[in-house]
Amino acid sequence: MQLTHTPVLVSETMAALVVNSDGSFLDATFGGGGHTRALLEKLSTKGRVLALDRDPSAIECAASLAIEDERLKAAKGCFSDAKRLAQENEFAEFDGILMDLGLSSIQLEEAERGFSFLRDGTLDMRMDPTSGFTASEWLNKVSAGELASVFKRYGEERNSRSIAHAIVGARPLETTSQLVDVISRSSRKIDSRKHVATRVFQAIRIHVNDEINELRKGLRQAFDLLALNARLAVISFHSFEHQIVRRQFSEWSKDPIPHKVPVRGKFTGPFKVVVRERRPTRSEVESNPRSRSAMLQVVERVR
Numbered sequence: 684m685q686l687t688h689t690p691v692l693v694s695e696t697m698a699a700l701v702v703n704s705d706g707s708f709l710d711a712t713f714g715g716g717g718h719t720r721a722l723l724e725k726l727s728t729k730g731r732v733l734a735l736d737r738d739p740s741a742i743e744c745a746a747s748l749a750i751e752d753e754r755l756k757a758a759k760g761c762f763s764d765a766k767r768l769a770q771e772n773e774f775a776e777f778d779g780i781l782m783d784l785g786l787s788s789i790q791l792e793e794a795e796r797g798f799s800f801l802r803d804g805t806l807d808m809r810m811d812p813t814s815g816f817t818a819s820e821w822l823n824k825v826s827a828g829e830l831a832s833v834f835k836r837y838g839e840e841r842n843s844r845s846i847a848h849a850i851v852g853a854r855p856l857e858t859t860s861q862l863v864d865v866i867s868r869s870s871r872k873i874d875s876r877k878h879v880a881t882r883v884f885q886a887i888r889i890h891v892n893d894e895i896n897e898l899r900k901g902l903r904q905a906f907d908l909l910a911l912n913a914r915l916a917v918i919s920f921h922s923f924e925h926q927i928v929r930r931q932f933s934e935w936s937k938d939p940i941p942h943k944v945p946v947r948g949k950f951t952g953p954f955k956v957v958v959r960e961r962r963p964t965r966s967e968v969e970s971n972p973r974s975r976s977a978m979l980q981v982v983e984r985v986r
Contacts, residue, residue: 688715688788691974692918692963696781697721699958699981700916705729706778709769709908711762711901712736713745714787722781723752730754733774737761737811738790762901769908776910782901783918784894788973794859798888800880803860808888818887819857827851837895838886839922842870846883859884885921898924902931906953909984914957916981925978932956932982954982 696718700708704727710719713736722732734745734757745757758768762782769777790796794804797818806819822830830847834840849869856862866880873879889895905915917928935954958981963974 688717689971689973690715690717690721690783691785691967691971691977692961692979693717693721695958695961695979696916696918697725699961699979700779700781700914701725702912702914703778706910706913707731707774707776708733709765709774709777709780710734710783711765711780711905712783713741713757714738714783714785715741715789716744716748718781718783719745719748719755723754726754728754731774732756733758733769733772733777735760735762735765735768739811739813740789741787762897762904765901765904766908776913777908778910778913780905780909780913780915781918782898782905782916784898784924785918785920785973785977786888791973797859798884800859800863800878800884803858806857806859806862808884808891810892816891818891819855821891822850822862822887823855833890834883834886836886837889837923838882838884840882840886841872841874845869845871895923895927898927899931902928906935911984911986914981914983915954916958916979918977918979920976920978925980928980929960932980935982951985953984953986955985957981957983 704725708722710722710732713719713734719732719734732755734755736742736745737760742757742759749755749757756772758772760768786798791799794802797804797807806817808818809815827847830850831843834843834846846866846869849865850856853865863880866883870879909915919925919928936952936956938951958979961979963977968975
């Protein structure tokens, strides 16, 4: 299979992340490999990269790249597996860690994966098709209340209740086209800027893959894996992801001493914010529309 993927915010991410070209780096989401290849181009012959992904197809691609470049190691796993996989692959700590929270174009373009509402395929949506429950299994068994809650929380869907009840009435749903049809017929408030199914598909994917819990666990593991003066870069795509990352970075970088405590000197948290909010340029969005909602945030470990 010919894999094609356009990574987002590549130059901005590399400029902020690669401070030590001889260092060790973790790409926690190999995806289509765009950021990993950019990392390898920036590193010296002494540099090393560990690439993770829970998608078997992505890891197969990463393993092929590792054969070509001995500086790269590939391992299958989630954000929450990072510390274990780092140890198993002889990485004690990292000079930079990248977490890209978006889907790869490869996943979207494979209809049978069920991620895209533009292609008819089975309602799977699992990052790792070998484990967990599928989107159709979940959609066909839970209550309308639970469906509406997930659509609202993870998709900010304004028609969450009407869509949820329509899904329950149309069961069983097995394909993406069936789900799109139900969403289209039951949506009352339409956002002209987005496809009618965008928010629901997003919410289902996030729920099926437990992405929010994985993000929080990944951030905590990154805290322990970063060396002094190392950097953590996160590329997020949705408002709630932006907020989780922003709040965690703020917590890490704020003064730990209460304001009224009589102490001298300046105190800061273990991190400082390097990039607060970087968006793609207009030219990048024009050439790669999927980048339009991306945001880069970067922190550096200072103690």
